[in-house]
Amino acid sequence: MLWRRSLTTKLDFFFTSPSKFQFSTLVHNQESSFQPLPLTKEAFAEALQSCRSHTHQLKQIHGLLLTTGLSIKNSLLTCLLSNLTVLGNMSYARKLFDDMHKPRIFLWNTLIKGYSKNRIFVEAVLVYREMRLVGVRPDSFTFPFVVKACGELPEKWIGSGVHAHVVKFGLEFVAMVRTELMLMYVGFGELVLADLLFQSMFERDLVSWNALIASLVQNGHASKALALFRQMSIAGVKPDAATIVSVFSGCGQLGCLEIGEEIYRVARKEGIDCNIIVENARLDMYVKCGNADKARNLFEKMSKRNHISWSTMILGYAINGESEKALALFSRMQKDDVEPNNVTYLGVLSACSHAGLVNEGRAYFDYMTQSDDKNIRPRKEHYACMVDLLGRSGHLEEAYKFINSMPIEPDYGVWGALLGACAIHKNVEMGQHVADRIFQLSPDIGSYHVLMSNMYAAAGRWDYVDKVRLKMRKKGVKKVAACSSVECKGEFHVFYGGDRSHPQSLLIYEKLDQLLKDMRSIGYIPKTNSVFHDVETEEKEATVSAHSEKLAIAFCLVNIQPEFPIRVMKNLRICDDCHTFSKYVSKLTMREIIIRDKIRFHHFRNGLCSCKDFW
């Protein structure tokens, strides 16, 4: 009976919060004291199952397990180890593992899975190596997690090495192993290899299709994902909600509304359109396609809404230039007792930023700072948003002071927001200073070099422009090529600056010439001050007049019926001249032009833009 009493003491913790944790079997054992039951394996198993939230309780169970003298079964250990990894206590999990005598394969697997799930990828792969060194043969449960971990390592050769192991152990055709390999290669940008693995799969289930589609979208290969979706329909595989969510997200990325609507019809036919995640994804698709009306209609008739729905809609209004509606929706959200989170506040702050609502922005930010809720306290992104708001509206000094008063270390994103503002307000001096800070933090981000170069060019400082170019070449910094894309009759067309590769190229340039001529007659003057080099005016005009968005607009004028708006997606920010150009075109042709640039939409109608020229 002595050991019974000491156990009872050790079991005290079980009674600390009985409502939360039900350790029924163990508790029952202790309470029915007139006939003490032995602490059985089943009792421990049940206790472990129900006790997932506190490490110290797991530790006590472990201790208890050792004192009972029960032979410690592998199943109990696996459960204990797995619970520890779920709690994220990997150091204790490792200790437990190290105390084991010749751990069996599934214990190794559980440990690897733990490291992988806790995003300690190097360790996951190291454990795999260790396991090989002691001669344990990996099985089909080992590799999914090792491969996933390899996908997160910058050293791609490790992934290839593990792939070789997969082949060596004859597991390359196991569906889940192969799925993970595919995902790894998509992450590496090795799309051909990923596709090869996929196409030569024996058993492709829905999840492997979904996994590949989703990872393509998440890695920015949305058009490849849509192609795969098409292949899936041809193969006769019915999509489920997860598929639809990914392809909606892909459509949003590309800005193809027509294809998105087509997919919605498929979803409705399959009866998978009313799930809240699917609806949120569709909402986001409308927002990213610049159709705030469709987004609002959907939002209003959604059967259920969560904070993601609200945040998406708020941000949707913000980037489409309807800031008042964004802020109104935010207060409605609060009245509806839906808790905003930090993403919601990003939407709110960017609404203020796009509309130049400085005082409102300050007020929201102060509210965030003073909030008791950790989820609402401002993070780097919010600081960047505030810097953008202050700087863009001309309060450069205040923005600078704001950065210096930050309680967290400003990153290049925060400084970058200020650099953008310096460029808008042509403050070369501060721009130089800010650029120095940025290049100390991360020297090889092309867009900031380009911003500096443009700033110098606008100020006529060609000597500095050359310096920047030289520096970029020396450091191997590449600037991202500007490109614009357009959806037309279910096809996707991409244009680069000065591009003549499109089959309709002649027609497009003809249209463009005509437009420019007509526009000049009603007062359009090309603005060429953002052109890189100190060249003759004529040459500069030629460069500017072939910017990708101009080509895309001309293409739409040739190909898209007048009753439809022209929608162009651009990967960088729109330049001053293209903005003016689009205003003139909208007036001249009576067409609605919608341009999505890197951070927001411009809706041009009758010579005016929804951004009110503030961007």
Add this chain to the structure above:
DNA sequence: CTAGGGTTAG
């Protein structure tokens, strides 16, 4: 004695 896929922002 354990496994793979889905929504906002960055």
